[in-house]
Amino acid sequence: MPVEEFVAGWISGALGLVLGHPFDTVKLLGFFKGMSFPIASIAVVNSVLFGVYSNTLLLLTATSHQERRAQPPSYTHIFLAGCTGGFLQAYCLAPFDLIKVRLQNQTEPVAQPGSPPPQYQGPMHCAASIFREEGYRGLFRGAWALMLRDTPTVGIYFITYEGLCRQYTPEGQNPSSATVLVAGGFAGIASWVAATPLDVIKSRMQMDGLRRRVYQGVLDCMMSSVRQEGLGVFFRGVTINSARAFPVNAVTFLSYEYLLRWWG
Numbered sequence: 001m002p003v004e005e006f007v008a009g010w011i012s013g014a015l016g017l018v019l020g021h022p023f024d025t026v027k028l029l030g031f032f033k034g035m036s037f038p039i040a041s042i043a044v045v046n047s048v049l050f051g052v053y054s055n056t057l058l059l060l061t062a063t064s065h066q067e068r069r070a071q072p073p074s075y076t077h078i079f080l081a082g083c084t085g086g087f088l089q090a091y092c093l094a095p096f097d098l099i100k101v102r103l104q105n106q107t108e109p110v111a112q113p114g115s116p117p118p119q120y121q122g123p124m125h126c127a128a129s130i131f132r133e134e135g136y137r138g139l140f141r142g143a144w145a146l147m148l149r150d151t152p153t154v155g156i157y158f159i160t161y162e163g164l165c166r167q168y169t170p171e172g173q174n175p176s177s178a179t180v181l182v183a184g185g186f187a188g189i190a191s192w193v194a195a196t197p198l199d200v201i202k203s204r205m206q207m208d209g210l211r212r213r214v215y216q217g218v219l220d221c222m223m224s225s226v227r228q229e230g231l232g233v234f235f236r237g238v239t240i241n242s243a244r245a246f247p248v249n250a251v252t253f254l255s256y257e258y259l260l261r262w263w264g
């Protein structure tokens with residue numbers, strides 16, 4: 001199994017993350033604070049995403065990354081490989097994403113003099129507390145919603161990227177840097193617009209269980225959210241998700257493509 005796509009995915013995920021971090025945290029003064037946990041986790045997850053995507057395409061089409069410009073895979077194969085990558089990345093992402101959402105939703109992010117300490121004092125403490133209070137399965141709370149979010153939307157991600165690259169690149173050639181940046185950016189936006197409804201539900205499921213369980217499952221969470229807040233609930237955060245997605249995924253794809261070209 002070729003591993004360079006896993007390594008390129010790891011590095012490009014870390015680079016994209018540095019750009020995306022300010023959008024990911026509401027605490028704007030702390031822009032680049034506390035980045036070691038996101039870098040370690042998201043880079044691993046991105047490595048799974050790109051590594052599984054490329055190796056699934058290899059299985060489906062018997063072409064390596066280097067051969068795919070001359071023998072482009074069909075969009076069906078690209079979509080299937082993307083969905084497989086999305087499904088497996090969601091499984092790896094679930095505990096890390098849960099910790100991120102729990103930490104970001106703390107009203108008191110840092111200890112204030114005179115007030116009780118925040119419930120979670122950092123990523124490791126958060127993981128240990130969830131494990132102690134909600135069990136091993138607690139670490140995977142919201143994982144179903146995450147898989148439903150990521151499986152089709154990562155298919156959309158790679159279809160958009162490949163489609164735009166093919167549109168603006170002469171046949172058989174590598175796309176230019178500008179094309180990769182724009183195609184990567186729009187792939188990020190397209191996938192996040194499609195992912196936002198389930199992203200909202202996923203975050204609610206992950207916060208559920210902190211005090212008492214409110215939702216019976218993904219469907220129940222969807223129904224009661226719509227009942228209480230209307231259909232607009234599914235588009236909450238779509239603008240910030242898209243604004244973050246463009247630079248993050250432009251840089252992710254550019255570094256991924258160039259790393260693989262350098263390694264031959």
Ligand SMILES: CN(C)C(=N)NCCC[C@H](N)C(=O)O
Binds near residue numbers: 245
């Ligand atoms: C849930 N969605 C939209 C995706 N998983 N899309 C593909 C990768 C996105 C990239 N790691 C990012 O953080 O923007």
